[in-house]
Amino acid sequence: MTPLINPVTLFFASIFTSNILLSNFLGMCSFISISKDWKSSFGLGMAVTVVMTVTAAISWLVLSYVITPLGLEYLSFIVFIVVIAAVVQILEMVIDRASPALYMSLGIFLPLITVNCAILGAILFMQIRNYGFVQAVTFGAGSGVGWWLAIMLLAAIRERIEKNPVPAGLKGPGITMITIGFMAMAFIGFSGMIAVQ
Amino acid sequence: MNPIVLGPLVVAGAAAFLALVISIIDRIVNDYGEVSIDINHGKKLLKVNGGSPLLGTLASQGLFVPSACGGRGSCGACKVRVLTDVGPVLPTETPYLSPQELANSVRLACQVKLKKDIAIELPEELFSVKKFKATLERIEDLTYDIKETLFRLEEPASIEFKSGQYVQIVVPPYGEIKESVQRAYSMSSRPGDSGHVELLIRLVPGGIATTYVHKHLKVGDELELVGPFGEFRVHDTPAAMVCVAGGSGMAPFKSMLYDMRERNAFPEKDIWYFFGARGTRDMFYLDELRQLEKEWPRFHFVPALSEPKPEENWEGERGLITDVLDRYIKDRVGKDKGMEGYLCGSPGMIGACIAVMTKNGIPESSIYFDKFA
Numbered sequence: 001m002t003p004l005i006n007p008v009t010l011f012f013a014s015i016f017t018s019n020i021l022l023s024n025f026l027g028m029c030s031f032i033s034i035s036k037d038w039k040s041s042f043g044l045g046m047a048v049t050v051v052m053t054v055t056a057a058i059s060w061l062v063l064s065y066v067i068t069p070l071g072l073e074y075l076s077f078i079v080f081i082v083v084i085a086a087v088v089q090i091l092e093m094v095i096d097r098a099s100p101a102l103y104m105s106l107g108i109f110l111p112l113i114t115v116n117c118a119i120l121g122a123i124l125f126m127q128i129r130n131y132g133f134v135q136a137v138t139f140g141a142g143s144g145v146g147w148w149l150a151i152m153l154l155a156a157i158r159e160r161i162e163k164n165p166v167p168a169g170l171k172g173p174g175i176t177m178i179t180i181g182f183m184a185m186a187f188i189g190f191s192g193m194i195a196v197q
Numbered sequence: 198m199n200p201i202v203l204g205p206l207v208v209a210g211a212a213a214f215l216a217l218v219i220s221i222i223d224r225i226v227n228d229y230g231e232v233s234i235d236i237n238h239g240k241k242l243l244k245v246n247g248g249s250p251l252l253g254t255l256a257s258q259g260l261f262v263p264s265a266c267g268g269r270g271s272c273g274a275c276k277v278r279v280l281t282d283v284g285p286v287l288p289t290e291t292p293y294l295s296p297q298e299l300a301n302s303v304r305l306a307c308q309v310k311l312k313k314d315i316a317i318e319l320p321e322e323l324f325s326v327k328k329f330k331a332t333l334e335r336i337e338d339l340t341y342d343i344k345e346t347l348f349r350l351e352e353p354a355s356i357e358f359k360s361g362q363y364v365q366i367v368v369p370p371y372g373e374i375k376e377s378v379q380r381a382y383s384m385s386s387r388p389g390d391s392g393h394v395e396l397l398i399r400l401v402p403g404g405i406a407t408t409y410v411h412k413h414l415k416v417g418d419e420l421e422l423v424g425p426f427g428e429f430r431v432h433d434t435p436a437a438m439v440c441v442a443g444g445s446g447m448a449p450f451k452s453m454l455y456d457m458r459e460r461n462a463f464p465e466k467d468i469w470y471f472f473g474a475r476g477t478r479d480m481f482y483l484d485e486l487r488q489l490e491k492e493w494p495r496f497h498f499v500p501a502l503s504e505p506k507p508e509e510n511w512e513g514e515r516g517l518i519t520d521v522l523d524r525y526i527k528d529r530v531g532k533d534k535g536m537e538g539y540l541c542g543s544p545g546m547i548g549a550c551i552a553v554m555t556k557n558g559i560p561e562s563s564i565y566f567d568k569f570a
Contacts (some may be wrong), residue, residue: 070207093223
């Protein structure tokens with residue numbers, strides 16, 4: 001049964017009330033390491049948004065027209081990962097051609113989107129919640145925008161932290177983890193307003 | 198359908214479809230069309246298909262920039278000055294470029310992808326670099342770990358070079374080694390014998406090229422050589438040549454000595470040749486060079502052993518080559534026309550010899566060396 005949630009509601013819900021980073025804690029590694037610099041954060045956030053939206057759409061089609069009819073649900077993980085890898089590969093080629101500077105600043109994190117758990121996570125949520133096509137795409141796009149928003153917020157906060165004295169032992173990842181904790185608590189304040197299930 | 202067949206079929210089908218999409222997009226996105234390469238301010242203009250690294254594209258046009266790793270960005274040899282903007286320096290390049298080179302926009306040719314028209318600067322002598330097909334004519338042990346190899350050039354059949362220059366041998370994939378590599382070796386043959394190239398190759402444990410030469414290469418085998426490269430050569434001044442070598446560092450000096458002897462070149466130069474080794478088992482060409490010393494008054498050969506065993510009955514110099522060198526420069530070498538240093542060997546030996554030479558009044562600008570890398 002496709003749930004009745006309105007795609008527009010779902011889009012905003014996946015940005016705020018169930019942010020994939022701050023409520024589900026998916027995609028943390030690149031979130032922590034790239035957020036040092038807001039320009040790269042912006043680029044990576046955009047890349048994640050594009051990959052999530054496109055992979056959600058393709059995965060939904062593969063899931064509904066190939067995997068489910070053939071009863072091959074146990075293969076869905078492998079197929080999803082192949083889809084993500086292919087989309088990232090294509091995105092990499094396009095970014096390299098269109099903006100070498102962005103390609104350079106993303107460095108290793110661009111191919112690493114392939115193993116970014118937020119993306120596989122979003123697809124698996126889409127699968128277990130039985131979303132329809134429009135819902136799947138809006139959920140993918142919303143989760144991507146949510147990820148982008150969270151990393152931009154963190155990048156902005158870290159830029160301010162840079163200019164302030166931090167106890168030596170907490171410099172770098174330490175203070176970042178504490179910051180993320182506070183951000184997550186703030187975002188949890190939104191939860192329960194809308195059920196995305 | 199049987200699920201054992203169906204499962205892999207679906208995964209393979211999905212992967213194949215996506216691979217097809219990727220290749221199609223790759224064709225569209227990475228089509229840079231025809232680009233031009235301007236070399237040395239209009240000296241040479243090449244029209245090539247874009248999209249590939251500069252190194253390979255130049256090689257396909259018959260211009261061989263030296264490279265030991267064959268374009269994988271692991272040797273840092275293929276330095277080229279790029280005059281047009283080709284984007285920021287990649288992280289794969291920075292470890293190999295000095296601040297000075299970075300300021301001079303020197304890049305690694307294997308890492309620069311040709312996307313648009315480009316202007317570069319190459320050393321003039323690269324224009325004479327060729328790829329040779331060669332056949333191994335002879336391979337002999339000089340010591341327990343150094344072999345003398347003689348290659349007959351087939352196509353082109355002769356090479357033009359200056360004594361002291363080197364060639365790269367192209368080692369084909371063998372055994373566990375899956376990719377072709379290139380390694381540089383100084384030529385020990387005389388330029389006068391232009392149909393042959395002789396190389397002295399010491400076995401480096403675990404070395405890809407040296408293991409290939411020592412364990413796999415047989416007489417009659419065909420191999421590709423690329424060259425000549427290098428700036429190491431005899432300088433045309435009246436100053437005395439103080440040459441120091443160890444191990445297979447013998448190679449460029451063998452070429453220089455026999456070449457100068459043959460042509461009676463640089464007749465004003467006195468030549469001192471110091472050759473250092475541990476024991477007699479590391480020593481080679483002793484008789485030949487002593488013979489040369491007898492026939493050729495301005496040539497002085499000083500072999501020295503650092504750790505001679507009593508039973509070896511060594512009658513030559515003893516001690517570290519740097520100490521022997523120091524003694525001779527102080528007492529024996531004629532200094533009235535000045536001195537020049539020529540060094541070939543391990544980086545450690547070269548560093549130590551430069552210190553001894555500068556201490557004894559040879560200016561650093563007159564010390565030339567060929568470091569094993």
